[in-house]
Amino acid sequence: MKRILISVSLFALTLTAGAQGSFITDIQYRAGMESLFNQRIKTVGKKFYNTQNEKLTADEQEALKFLYAYMPLADVTDYPTSFFADNVRLSYKARNEMSWGKNVPELLFRHFVLPIRINNEPLDASRAYFYKELKECIKNLSMHDAILEINHWCHEKVTYQPADARTSSPLQTLRTATGRCGEQSTFAVAALRAMGIPARQVYTPRWAHTDDNHAWVEAWADGKWYFLGACEPEP
Structure with missing residues (x-):
């Protein structure tokens, strides 16, 4: 029983540690995003999400999935994956190079820095x-x-x-x-x-x-x- 409890505790710590370095630290929120992303790609087809030639960090990959999960469906089919991947990289470039970048809360970076679309x-x-x-x-x-x-x-x-x-x-x-x-x-x-x-x-x-x-x-x-x-x- 003690061995089981130790294993569970270690697993929980692993999840927490992984979340701290993630684009989305809330595990439940991230799971919901992943589910919506998978549904979106299933709807439009895998050809509209191609990251084979994109060199993205784990956070950038998650940010790209976030964009695809919530952007208008027409944007998914009208623009190539490389376009959104470039914008994700630029978002992190600004975050890393500008003095205030690290002070922007995760939620605000996700919703009010990363997205490209503003109007129509x-x-x-x-x-x-x-x-x-x-x-x-x-x-x-x-x-x-x-x-x-x-x-x-x-x-x-x-x-x-x-x-x-x-x-x-x-x-x-x-x-x-x-x-x-x-x-x-x-x-x-x-x-x-x-x-x-x-x-x-x-x-x-x-x-x-x-x-x-x-x-x-x-x-x-x-x-x-x-x-x-x-x-x-x-x-």
Whole structure:
């Protein structure tokens, strides 16, 4: 009986130790994600998930599965696995190289840094471009000041222009240098996430005082969410 108890205890410790080094430390949550991932791949077919030529760490592999488990089904079939694997690697690059990377909680990294999609925009390679452009500008700043600097940089790149078209991708917005609030907030959130800063788009379909809608940004720094007007010069 004592030998059984010791074996069970050692097994539990092994699980805990494995969880501590994982992308998802909650064992039950990870099991649910794995189940959903397997269902998703069964639905679309294994040809849409091919990691044979991808050199990913264990955490990166788990992060990639997380994306596939929860991303819109159309994204699974419209973009190759290599595209999402590259973005996973870039997410961890920012986390490892930016001073605040390790301070971002697991939950926020998972939901507000790692995901590529923000709205209904086409997905593109903006994460790599933003990281290259912004790293030197913000590497010596606090997380709070980095958010302001990134938003100021976004303001220099995109001017407001109303439109009814589908939300353009960040790089499309960069090329045209114009966008409505939907494009501007998508652009700013993509830039913030590229630098390892949790960010999300906030949207209201209708203001109470006017027949109009609006989108803006929330960014997380040092334990607190802040709201800001995307691509706007004022802090």
